[in-house]
Every structure is written in structure tokens, then in C-alpha cells.
Amino acid sequence: MTGIQFIERDGEAEFAVVPIEIWRRVAPLLEDMEDEALFHQAKAADDGARVPAAVLDAELAGVHPIRAWREYRGLTQDALSDAACISKPYLSQIEGGKRDGTAKVLSAISKALNVRVDLLIRD
Template sequence: MDDIALYEAAKAADDGNRIPAEVLYATLDGAHRIKAWRNYRKLTLQALADSAGISKAFLSQIENGKRTGTIAVLSALARALDVPVDLLAE
């Protein structure tokens, strides 16, 4: 494949999603993906919990690995964070 064909193939496969370096480094340092995205979006626990329709305590437990969220909860968090849900799933 020549360079132009490779470029066109890559462009066609691009879904537009990017992971900011701040989020990547936070997760590599051990932060939960939801917490990394929440901090990147500059949201408080309360603000994200309210946006997702869950309690602040439940969100804290998810971020600290004490509980796992259902698909519905992860979907709500993904919508609130404006990211695809697969970027939040562990």
C-alpha cells in the first residue's frame, strides 16, 4: 500500500476519540478511569454524581474500586463525561 492509501485507510477507520495525556498518565499512575476523566473535565464528585443520577457516595466507591457500576451506571457516567462507555470500563 502506498502512503496515500495508508492515510485514507487510517482516516476512514478513525472514530474521532482521543485520550488526553492527562487522563492517560493518571490511569497509568493507578487512578480509576472515571476519576481520571472527572478530574480532566474539572468536575467534583458531587457534580458528576448529580449529572449521572447517582449518589456521591456510590461514585466515590466506584472510583475507589469498592463497588462496580452496572452498564446503566457506566453509560450515565459516560454521557456526563462526554466519552464512549468503553473508555470507562475496566
């Protein structure tokens, strides 16, 4: 006998009262199920965008997002400027905050870095 008591309403079982020993064995299973449900919910809402800690740390330290991503990807200014078909001085000025890149240039840089454009724009 499990010692479970049922509480009925209108002739139908509505609640179950279980001994504490059973509850202690079941509670961790319920927590695991809740964790799994939250994981699946987060996975379903995932837009695929990830900002690595190294990039975030660099940006929080004041580094321009383009430079942070470039360094994270292991690219030199020469390599990125070649891949984006812009001059190295122009890239340097953007990274240094002296110039804003045009939409076309930012798009080219984002493609070269394989990063969404909005992640390259400084707030």
C-alpha cells in the same frame, strides 16, 4: 534530454531507468505521497475515540478511568454525581474501586462525561 531509459516487454514500456539526479528530486515527492496516503487511510479508519494523554497517564498511574476522565473534564465528584443522578458516596466507591457500577450507572456516567462506556471500565 533527460537520460531516461525505457525497458520494454512485448513492445510495451514496462520500466524506466532514470539518472540519479532525477531520482533524488523525485524520491521526496514519492515519500510525501506515501505519507499523504497513510494519513487518508488512518483518517478513513478513525472511529472517533480519543484518549487524551492526561487521562492515559492517570490510568497508567493507577487512577480509576472514571476519576481520570472526571478530572480531565474539570468536574468535581459533586458535579458528576449530580449529572449522572447518583449519590456522591456511590461515585466515590466506584472511583475508589470498592464497588462496580451497574450497567445503568456506568451508562449515566458515560453520558455525563461524554465518553464511551467501554473507556470507563477498568480492565
